[in-house]
Amino acid sequence: MNPLMAPEAVYVGHATTALSVNINKVALLRNTRHLGIPSVLRAAEQVLQAGAQGITVHPRPDERHIRGTDVHELAAMLKRDWPAVEYNIEGNPLHNLMEFVRMVRPHQATFVPDTVGQFTSDHGWVLPADAAVLKPLIDECHALGVRVSLFMDPLPEAMALVRELGADRVELYTETYASAMGTPDEQAVRAQFAATARAALAAGLGVNAGHDLNRENLTPFLREVPGVAEVSIGHALIADALEMGYAQTTREYLRCIHAAQGPATA
Template structure:
């Protein structure tokens, strides 16, 4: 079975919008695990607009499944990861002002830098993954950095799938996963995966170890859970 790691950034966004501690990020993470989630993912950014660096520290003592920290390996991020020592670190080439991840690494141009950072994390016993597009050259370049895994950036899959081009949407990812496996890399995936498109992706992408899903999962939880909560309020008000 492919593992599900739930990205809880959106829970932190909601908390920060109002101040205080509602919703409770730590309780949400614990609940996700109790519901069967097999990992917790966070993506702290330098401005801490959703996940705060202290959240990363607090979650370390709570997460009992796999703990994945994503981010651009700037000095502050590297220091945080080495302090927290998560199960996995996923390197993402985010610009400081990026709203969300929007590109994979150029693993050829940045090979020297990535190789150095990855070795630092591996020396600390942390599994490493590089966020990449579904391109053979980028995957082969990733293998040369010494990383343990890649995470396939799946926005293009989600967009094409939504247009009804299912086989066309998944084909590059099927090939990318095969190339990664041949290179000795584990395969993760994430970005815009949802209840609508995840089953087809899983069925057609071999060697898929883990998916990281946040935005869609939280939105779907609102849609699918609203009826229950509204009726709970109505029952209280009878």
């Protein structure tokens, strides 16, 4: 256990799903001025002290939020002070992701099929159409000792194809689940994610999830979708932190994860 971990985090740390905090939006706010605040490094440090198990960044080519210098400074800080913490770098491996993977060698590289100027990630890879371009890049990551997760829509039939490519995990793109919350489609959509997770596990893949997960929808998602190893949460968590602070917000998300391990309440 890291000696800097807050005592409150010990209780929630037993949950089976890890929380990786995406700190892109901290960098987005910082980039509106030239003062260096808020600090990306300080944000990472505070969420880790509160019990988060990972840090995620998605450096886009235009550096509109996370910059290349951030990627390297975070890598140095984590290696020095938090060697057990997972560092996950997301991005399109056909753009700038691989240069960071080669230099930093994070624990995990999450391949996301976004375009250069895309507002935010909005779909997963299409298989087998994308297989030929992904396979050598997955192999290169493995040669560097880096785990690979593919950003995928909730399609059970695609999970075996992901495994055939050699990827280690999938990150299920959860925006459709978040949008369905409170609608007549909610249960059917969540069932689709559960079926996809079961197919991924059956194929030998690890299961991650992320995009628009928040304090309201995280627990029911984890209760029904089996075997989720990690959730990557950024926008909602950082928005909550503006009101509650990094530490309290992180603990609240960890409590949501822990709540999914117990019986559902009416």
